[in-house]
Amino acid sequence: MHFLPASLRRSLLGAALVLLTLPGPARAQAAAAEAERPFSEGEVLAYDVSLGKFGRSGTGWLRVERAVPVRDEPVQLLRFDFAARVGPFHVQHHSRSWLSTERSAALRYWIDERAPFQKPVQDLVQLYPDARRFEGQHAAGQSTTAEPLDELSFLYVLRTLALAPGASLRLDRHFDPRRNPVAIRALRREAVRVPAGVFNTLLVELEVKDPQRYGGRGVLRIHLTEDARRLPVRIESQVPIAGTLVLELQRLPVVTPAVES
Numbered sequence: 001m002h003f004l005p006a007s008l009r010r011s012l013l014g015a016a017l018v019l020l021t022l023p024g025p026a027r028a029q030a031a032a033a034e035a036e037r038p039f040s041e042g043e044v045l046a047y048d049v050s051l052g053k054f055g056r057s058g059t060g061w062l063r064v065e066r067a068v069p070v071r072d073e074p075v076q077l078l079r080f081d082f083a084a085r086v087g088p089f090h091v092q093h094h095s096r097s098w099l100s101t102e103r104s105a106a107l108r109y110w111i112d113e114r115a116p117f118q119k120p121v122q123d124l125v126q127l128y129p130d131a132r133r134f135e136g137q138h139a140a141g142q143s144t145t146a147e148p149l150d151e152l153s154f155l156y157v158l159r160t161l162a163l164a165p166g167a168s169l170r171l172d173r174h175f176d177p178r179r180n181p182v183a184i185r186a187l188r189r190e191a192v193r194v195p196a197g198v199f200n201t202l203l204v205e206l207e208v209k210d211p212q213r214y215g216g217r218g219v220l221r222i223h224l225t226e227d228a229r230r231l232p233v234r235i236e237s238q239v240p241i242a243g244t245l246v247l248e249l250q251r252l253p254v255v256t257p258a259v260e261s
Contacts, residue, residue: 036160037156037159037160038159038160038228038229038230039064039156039159039229040064041064041065041066041076042064042065043062043063043064043253044061044062044063044253045061045062045063045231045232045249045253046059046060046061046249046250046251047059047060047061047062047235047247047248047249047250048195048247048248048250049082049084049245049246049247050244050245050246050247050248051084051086051091051243051244051245051246052086052243052244052245057084057085057086058082058083058084058085058091059082059083059084059250060080060081060082060083060084060247061079061080061081061082062078062079062080062155062232063078063079063080063081064076064077064078064079064156065077065079067098070098070100070107070108071107073100073102073107074100074101074102075098075099075100075101075107075108076098076099076101077096077097077098077099078096078097078098078099078152078153078156079095079096080093080094080095080096080152081093081094082094082247089115090114091114091115092113092114093111093112093113093114094111094112094113095109095110095111095112095113095151095152096108096109096110096111096152097109097110097150097151097152097153097156099153099156100129103129103147104147104149104157105127105129105146105147105148105149106127106148106149106150106153106175107126107127107129108124108125108126108127109123109124109125109127109150109151109152109153109175110123110124110125111123111151122137123136123137123138124136124137125137125150125175127143127148127150127175129143129145129146129147129148130146132144132145132146132148134148134175134176139176141176141177142177143175143176143177144172144177144180145172145173145175147173148173148174148175149173149174149175150174150175154173154174154182154206155222155232158184158204158206158222158224158230158232159224159229159230159231159232160230163184163186163202163204164186164202165186165187165188165189165202166186167185167186168183168184168185168186169183169184170182170183170184171184178209179208179209180209181209182206182207182208182209183206183207184204184205184206184207185204185205185207186202186203186204187203187204187205188202188203189201189202189203189226190202190203190223192223192233192234194233194234194248194249195248195249195250195251196233196248196249196250196251196252197252199223199225199231199233200225200226201223201224201225201226201233201234202223202224202226203221203222203223204221204222204223204224205219205220205221205222206219206220206221206222207219208220218237218238219237219238220235220236220237221235221236221237222234222235222236223235229253231249231253232249233248233249234246234247234248234249235247
């Protein structure tokens with residue numbers, strides 16, 4: 001995925017979910033859960049970042065901030081910032097997603113990602129859900145959904161879903177149809193220890209299409225707390241050169257005053 005170097009991207013949100021194995025009652029429960037967002041403006045998540053055999057290599061941040069409306073529609077600004085060192089090299093990623101507060105749709109997406117031996121990834125994409133189209137600096141086209149998501153908003157939308165071990169579903173929600181579908185599997189409950197403490201979590205695996213890397217396939221594993229917040233306390237993916245990328249929550253969320261962006 002483009003969200004974390006190559007792997008963190010894809011999302012889950014919307015009444016237009018195509019569920020693969022959820023029975024009727026669970027499907028209704030998941031749809032109802034979408035209406036509730038366990039994150040709000042001012043949420044700050046800080047992570048220790050480890051890259052392969054190099055151990056702790058940097059710090060990452062997920063933030064939710066207030067933003068001015070996009071095309072007169074109120075939004076939450078989702079931010080991800082990440083910087084790490086791989087031996088003598090630096091890896092950094094910055095992305096922003098403007099997620100509507102009125103519906104399950106992203107309206108704008110920005111990314112700036114740099115890694116050794118790879119071409120920098122930079123783009124600003126405008127999303128037009130009603131017209132089912134998108135316009136980026138490098139590509140434009142039609143979306144197959146009226147509730148599009150980008151790489152970053154997918155991670156937040158995942159937190160809105162009520163999943164149980166053994167559940168699996170398929171989503172066709174990325175604004176770029178080449179990135180669909182996303183397969184989601186709720187694997188098992190696990191107690192996981194991170195710098196912020198020990199948490200009871202649900203381990204969720206996302207299998208995503210990545211046309212440019214990993215032979216077209218990427219896998220992301222996320223430990224979500226089994227409480228109303230569904231905090232992503234541990235995130236793991238594979239990245240070029242460094243191998244395994246792991247983010248572990250440093251401390252419980254800090255709520256700070258929202259700022260205009």
